[in-house]
Amino acid sequence: MKPVGPIPAGFEARDGDLIIGGKTATALVEQHGSPVFVYSKELLTKRLADLRQAMPDGLDIHYAMKANPFGPLLEHMVSLVDGIDIASGGELSMALAAGADHISFAGPGKRDKELIAAIEAGVTINIESPTECDRALDIAAKAGKTPILAIRVNPDFDLKGSGMKMGGGAKQFGMDIDLVAPVVAKILEADGNWRGFHIFAGSQALKADAIIETQAQTLALAARLAGEIGVAPAHVNLGGGIGIPYFPGDESVDIVAVGAALSKELESLPDILKDTQFAVELGRYLVGEAGVYLTQIVDRKISCGETFLITDGGLHHQLAASGNFGTVVKRNYPAAIANKFGIEPEEVVSIVGCLCTPLDRLSDNANMPTANVGDIVAMFCAGAYGATASPANFLGQGPATEIFLD
Amino acid sequence: MKPVGPIPAGFEARDGDLIIGGKTATALVEQHGSPVFVYSKELLTKRLADLRQAMPDGLDIHYAMKANPFGPLLEHMVSLVDGIDIASGGELSMALAAGADHISFAGPGKRDKELIAAIEAGVTINIESPTECDRALDIAAKAGKTPILAIRVNPDFDLKGSGMKMGGGAKQFGMDIDLVAPVVAKILEADGNWRGFHIFAGSQALKADAIIETQAQTLALAARLAGEIGVAPAHVNLGGGIGIPYFPGDESVDIVAVGAALSKELESLPDILKDTQFAVELGRYLVGEAGVYLTQIVDRKISCGETFLITDGGLHHQLAASGNFGTVVKRNYPAAIANKFGIEPEEVVSIVGCLCTPLDRLSDNANMPTANVGDIVAMFCAGAYGATASPANFLGQGPATEIFLD
Numbered sequence: 147m148k149p150v151g152p153i154p155a156g157f158e159a160r161d162g163d164l165i166i167g168g169k170t171a172t173a174l175v176e177q178h179g180s181p182v183f184v185y186s187k188e189l190l191t192k193r194l195a196d197l198r199q200a201m202p203d204g205l206d207i208h209y210a211m212k213a214n215p216f217g218p219l220l221e222h223m224v225s226l227v228d229g230i231d232i233a234s235g236g237e238l239s240m241a242l243a244a245g246a247d248h249i250s251f252a253g254p255g256k257r258d259k260e261l262i263a264a265i266e267a268g269v270t271i272n273i274e275s276p277t278e279c280d281r282a283l284d285i286a287a288k289a290g291k292t293p294i295l296a297i298r299v300n301p302d303f304d305l306k307g308s309g310m311k312m313g314g315g316a317k318q319f320g321m322d323i324d325l326v327a328p329v330v331a332k333i334l335e336a337d338g339n340w341r342g343f344h345i346f347a348g349s350q351a352l353k354a355d356a357i358i359e360t361q362a363q364t365l366a367l368a369a370r371l372a373g374e375i376g377v378a379p380a381h382v383n384l385g386g387g388i389g390i391p392y393f394p395g396d397e398s399v400d401i402v403a404v405g406a407a408l409s410k411e412l413e414s415l416p417d418i419l420k421d422t423q424f425a426v427e428l429g430r431y432l433v434g435e436a437g438v439y440l441t442q443i444v445d446r447k448i449s450c451g452e453t454f455l456i457t458d459g460g461l462h463h464q465l466a467a468s469g470n471f472g473t474v475v476k477r478n479y480p481a482a483i484a485n486k487f488g489i490e491p492e493e494v495v496s497i498v499g500c501l502c503t504p505l506d507r508l509s510d511n512a513n514m515p516t517a518n519v520g521d522i523v524a525m526f527c528a529g530a531y532g533a534t535a536s537p538a539n540f541l542g543q544g545p546a547t548e549i550f551l552d
Numbered sequence: 553m554k555p556v557g558p559i560p561a562g563f564e565a566r567d568g569d570l571i572i573g574g575k576t577a578t579a580l581v582e583q584h585g586s587p588v589f590v591y592s593k594e595l596l597t598k599r600l601a602d603l604r605q606a607m608p609d610g611l612d613i614h615y616a617m618k619a620n621p622f623g624p625l626l627e628h629m630v631s632l633v634d635g636i637d638i639a640s641g642g643e644l645s646m647a648l649a650a651g652a653d654h655i656s657f658a659g660p661g662k663r664d665k666e667l668i669a670a671i672e673a674g675v676t677i678n679i680e681s682p683t684e685c686d687r688a689l690d691i692a693a694k695a696g697k698t699p700i701l702a703i704r705v706n707p708d709f710d711l712k713g714s715g716m717k718m719g720g721g722a723k724q725f726g727m728d729i730d731l732v733a734p735v736v737a738k739i740l741e742a743d744g745n746w747r748g749f750h751i752f753a754g755s756q757a758l759k760a761d762a763i764i765e766t767q768a769q770t771l772a773l774a775a776r777l778a779g780e781i782g783v784a785p786a787h788v789n790l791g792g793g794i795g796i797p798y799f800p801g802d803e804s805v806d807i808v809a810v811g812a813a814l815s816k817e818l819e820s821l822p823d824i825l826k827d828t829q830f831a832v833e834l835g836r837y838l839v840g841e842a843g844v845y846l847t848q849i850v851d852r853k854i855s856c857g858e859t860f861l862i863t864d865g866g867l868h869h870q871l872a873a874s875g876n877f878g879t880v881v882k883r884n885y886p887a888a889i890a891n892k893f894g895i896e897p898e899e900v901v902s903i904v905g906c907l908c909t910p911l912d913r914l915s916d917n918a919n920m921p922t923a924n925v926g927d928i929v930a931m932f933c934a935g936a937y938g939a940t941a942s943p944a945n946f947l948g949q950g951p952a953t954e955i956f957l958d
Contacts, residue, residue, distance in 0.1 A: 212908065212947050233908040236948025253947075255850045255862040255906025275853040277925070300855055310910050316858035318904045318912075444661045447681040449706055452722035456661040465943065470877050472911050498724045500661025502618065502639040504716050505878050519683070534947075537871065539940045541618045541659075542642025 147494050148511045149394040151480035153526055154435035156189050157487075164487040164524055166438050167551025171484035171522050174549070180442035180522070181459035183533055183548040185219050189436035194226045197432075200405035202412050206425035208250070210386065211237055213429030213530035214437070218550035220244040223432065231383075231427050232269070235260035242267060250383065252298055252344060254318045261285050265293050272298040272344040272383075274320055279329050283336045295333050296341040296381065297326050299371065303363045305348030305387045306356040309472065312385075313347040320344070323367070327374040334377070342379030342422065343368050350389035350430060354400040357387050358407040365411055365419070372418045381423045388431040392527055393477045399431075430530040437529025439464055439546070440484055441508075443521045444500065452511075453495045457523050460499015460506045463546045465536035467525055470505055478509050484524035486515040497523055501541050553900050554917045555800040557886035559932055560841035562595050563893075570893040570930055572844055573957025577890035577928050580955070586848035586928070587865035587952040589939055591625050594957075595842035600632045603838075606811035608818050612831035614656070616792065617643055619835030619936035620843070624956035626650040629838065637789075637833050638675070641666035648673060656789065658704055658750060660724045667691050671699050678704040678750040678789075680726055685735050689742045701739050702747040702787065703732050705777065709769045711754030711793045712762040715878065718791075719753040726750070729773070733780045740783070748785030748828065749774050756795035756836060760806040763793050764813040771817055771825070778824045787829045794837040798933055799883045805837075836936040843935025845870055845952070846890055847914075849927045850906065858917075859901045863929050866905015866912045869952045871942035873931055876911055884915050890930035892921040903929055907947050 163170035167186040174184055197207060206228035211220055215237060221244045224230060229248035230241045235257070241249050250270035251260075256278060264271050265286050273279045273295050286293035300322050304314030312319050321329065326343075333340045345364045351357055361384055368382045388399050412424065441459030448454070461468035469476030481497060483489075491513035499506035508525060517523075538545040569576035573592040580590055603613060612634035617626055621643060627650045630636060635654035636647045641663070647655050657670050658678035664687060670677050671692050679685045679701050692699035706728050710720030718725050727735065732749075739746045751770045757763055767790055774788045794805050818830065847865030854860070867874035875882030887903060889895075897919035905912035914931060923929070944951040 215948060232948070234906075234948040236950055238948075240948060253906060253908040254860075254904065255864055255866075257850055257864055257906075275851055277851055277853070312910060316856035316860075316902075317910070318853070318855070318860045318862055318902070319908070319910075321853070322855050444663055445681055445683055447683070447724070447727070449724070449728050450722035454660075454722075454724045456724055458661055458663055460661075472876065474880055496722075496724070498660065500640075500659060500663075502659040502725070504718060504723070504725075534945045535943050537941050537943050539944070541940075542621060542638070542640040542644075542646060544642055 147513050148478055150478040150509060150512050151393045152391050152396060153480045153482065159487040162486055162489055164482065164484040169551065171440055171524060175440055175442060175522055178547050178549055180440060181463055181546045182440050183437055183528055183546055184440065185216065185437045185529055185550050187222055187550060187552050190222060190433060191226065193432055193436065197401060200401040202405060202409040205408070206423060208383070208425050208427040209432055210427050210429030211241060214433045215240050215534060216548045216550065217244060219433065229425060235263050238263055238267065238269065250296065258285065262289070265289060265291050268294065270294045270296055270341050272296050273329065274298050276321065276325055276329050279332060283333070283338060286338070292337065292339050294339045294341055296344050297321065297329060298344040299323060299326055299367065301345050301347050301364065301367055303347060303360065305351050305360045307351050307353050308348030308387060309350030309389060311348045319346070326371050330375045342381040343371060344383040346385035346427065348387055351387045352389045352391065352396055352399055354403040357399065357404050360387060361408055362411055365415070369416045369419055378418050379422055381425065383425045383427055386426055386428040386431065388428055390430055390434045390527060392479055434527050434530035437532060439525040439528035439532060441523050443517055443519050443523065446518055453493060455495050455497045455517055455523065456500060457497060457508065458500050459546065460501045460508070461536065462501060462538055462540045462543045463533060463536050464508060464525055464528065466531055468505060468507055471535065476507065476510060478512055480526035481509045481512060482524045483515050483517045484522040486517065486521065489515040492516045553919050554884055556884040556915060556918050557799045558797050558802060559886045559888065562598070565893040568892055568895055570888065570890040575957065577846055577930060581846055581848060581928055584953050584955055586846060587869055588846050589843055589934055589952055589954040590846065591622065591843045591935055591956050593628055596628060596839060597632065599838055599842065603807060606807040608811060608815040611814070612829060614789065614831050614833040615838055616833050616835030617647060620839045621646050621940060622954045622956065623650060625839065635831060641669050644669055644673065644675065656702065664691065668695070671695060671697050674700065676700045676702055676747050678702050679735065680704050682727065682731055682735050685738060689744060692744070698743065698745050700745045700747055702750050703727065703735060704750040705729060705732055705773065707751050707753050707770065707773055709753060709766065711757050711766045713757050713759050714754030714793060715756030715795060717754045725752070729777070732777050736781045748787035749777060750789040752791035752833065754793055757793045758795045758797065758802055758805055760809040763805065763810050766793060767814055768817055771821070775822045775825055784824050785828055787831065789831045789833055792832055792834040792837065794834055796836055796840045796933060798885055840933050840936035843938060845931040845934035845938060847929050849923055849925050849929065852924055859899060861901050861903045861923055861929065862906060863903060863914065864906050865952065866907045866914070867942065868907060868944055868946045868949045869939060869942050870914060870931055870934065872937055874911060874913055877941065882913065882916060884918055886932035887915045887918060888930045889921050889923045890928040892923065892927065895921040898922045
């Protein structure tokens with residue numbers, strides 16, 4: 147038996163059926179078909195409220211929409227946060243369609259046409275290299291626009307314990323520290339609107355201490371760079387890094403501790419950062435636990451003594467859960483039999499997808515209540531890096547339905 | 553420095569520019585934009601001709617279209633092979649649209665609606681479990697049709713050295729050997745058209761000896777099962793298993809040796825298999841090396857002494873090449889600077905995609921001729937498990953253009 151990850155807070159059963167946004171999993175599958183992603187507005191709203199409560203007053207919270215760009219969800223996030231962070235021209239179009247007006251754009255390979263669209267839309271561009279800065283200034287000059295440019299810095303430290311390290315060594319993201327001051331000087335000379343810094347050291351960390359340490363390092367780096375430049379930055383994006391529990395033994399980040407430490411840091415800032423507006427940029431933490439992927443069992447079989455539940459979903463919607471995206475060893479995401487939710491486990495089963503490849507495993511040797519054809523598997527933590535981070539067209543399957551539960 | 557994989561045969565340069573289907577990479581990107589998948593009809597045709605030459609006379613060759621379902625390519629494959637193997641109702645629609653008339657359907661989680669469509673279309677259904685057999689017989693009876701059913705067997709051996717093991721232990725694919733005879737008896741009782749067996753032990757093997765041994769085991773298993781059933785199978789699908797070289801040190805399969813050994817086996821079959829038609833089912837081997845992914849460099853930067861070439865493509869089209877699909881350790885796929893093809897390497901660079909994630913690495917510390925913004929990176933072995941096996945919509949990027957070079 148291999149344990150499954152911890153089921154996020156906020157999910158309960160009604161007569162043994164998982165409730166999401168006030169509806170049972172059974173009713174959701176009856177209404178919308180299977181497989182289906184369901185996102186709970188209520189859980190999104192609560193997550194933001196709890197985070198605001200924990201974080202320092204006046205700190206901006208940005209949503210990194212790469213985590214989940216589904217239109218209705220994105221519109222709700224626009225109403226809750228202080229800015230939307232995009233990573234492509236495609237995301238820019240979606241953000242504008244969702245009504246976002248505070249947008250910033252990071253990404254190591256911005257095409258000219260993406261820079262043009264961002265400058266036209268008045269988006270803050272996080273400049274990733276000296277050559278990208280030159281391209282942005284040229285494009286803005288030709289368009290007769292003032293570009294709004296921040297510098298993405300490749301920090302000389304990383305976020306300890308983070309799932310994705312984005313600093314602390316050679317990286318394709320941002321520019322090395324020694325390049326920053328000359329590039330800012332060039333922006334100021336060209337009468338560009340220099341917004342400040344974007345410093346992102348890593349993501350998906352669960353230890354408050356590591357996040358607190360990284361935020362302190364980030365503030366110190368921003369102060370040092372501002373001092374070198376001799377101009378106060380209007381804005382500093384401190385990055386994100388707050389992860390969510392996926393695997394057995396993982397625990398939620400103590401955001402109250404993170405918020406308290408950050409408040410203390412912001413109260414004792416050096417003079418050059420006294421008027422700076424700070425932001426954190428979060429994706430997965432804001433939306434990941436608010437989504438569930440429901441998929442119906444189409445076969446149950448025993449092979450060499452192992453019981454398989456075969457679903458009509460799979461890695462084409464749940465690539466990360468299948469252990470094929472950013473993880474080396476397959477561990478079980480939180481999963482349950484949705485229409486037997488909260489019922490004691492009775493047997494050990496492997497839950498697989500319908501794809502004709504051995505990679506398509508959702509849950510290995512998990513302890514579950516007995517389930518049969520027609521029952522519904524719930525994969526939790528499906529609100530981030532699910533639908534769009536999976537190869538939907540693999541084996542001719544196509545995308546799953548997505549539902550925003552108002 | 554980390555070596556890159558071996559560039560497949562059939563690619564040459566004209567004035568330092570990679571030629572695919574008679575056109576230069578530069579011309580292809582100018583005409584179709586970047587990034588773009590290009591598939592060479594000429595290389596597909598040659599691959600099939602060479603394989604026919606090596607394989608026993610009368611052996612059927614099937615194409616497993618999951619490897620690449622791109623319409624124009626699929627139409628060409630239909631014209632070259634003896635059958636199309638599908639893995640979903642979506643693939644059934646595509647196969648029919650491409651003019652396929654010999655179709656077989658394998659997959660562990662077939663929905664009722666997929667069984668209905670397959671029975672209506674006269675497709676051979678590879679039955680994966682006793683319960684799936686019951687469902688197929690019920691559906692056919694209700695429709696007044698005779699279902700064409702083969703048994704997918706979970707063999708008690710695997711293909712040694714294969715990248716994907718699909719036999720030799722508990723598996724979601726097919727049924728264990730002891731279940732086969734009773735299920736065939738049920739099909740015959742219900743007046744179903746029992747076609748034979750589908751026995752697939754693994755894929756992506758490079759050693760001829762291992763493939764030869766597995767084919768012998770597969771034939772022995774088919775004979776044993778036919779003996780138990782007491783009826784000769786009309787058709788046996790021997791599976792595939794012939795891989796292609798991706799990584800440094802990999803060598804092409806000696807298909808002449810495989811074909812010679814299989815000829816010998818087929819000449820000394822037991823009586824019960826004397827009139828059986830045999831097929832091999834190949835996907836990656838038929839199409840993988842005929843495709844190239846071209847992506848243009850949008851930035852060149854140095855971070856902490858490491859040079860990065862940042863392209864406008866990435867893992868959203870090349871998930872497997874980025875090391876995030878079915879591999880544990882990232883090794884470099886075959887790659888080149890397409891418009892400096894065949895030119896001596898001059899520097900060590902990491903080639904990355906445009907996505908704002910550290911997972912998006914195409915080639916780590918590879919030795920390449922000097923390349924700058926506007927130059928074109930070629931990723932080889934992109935004809936199989938590329939476009940549809942990657943999360944095209946990740947970070948709002950969308951799919952790449954695909955071109956079939958006639």
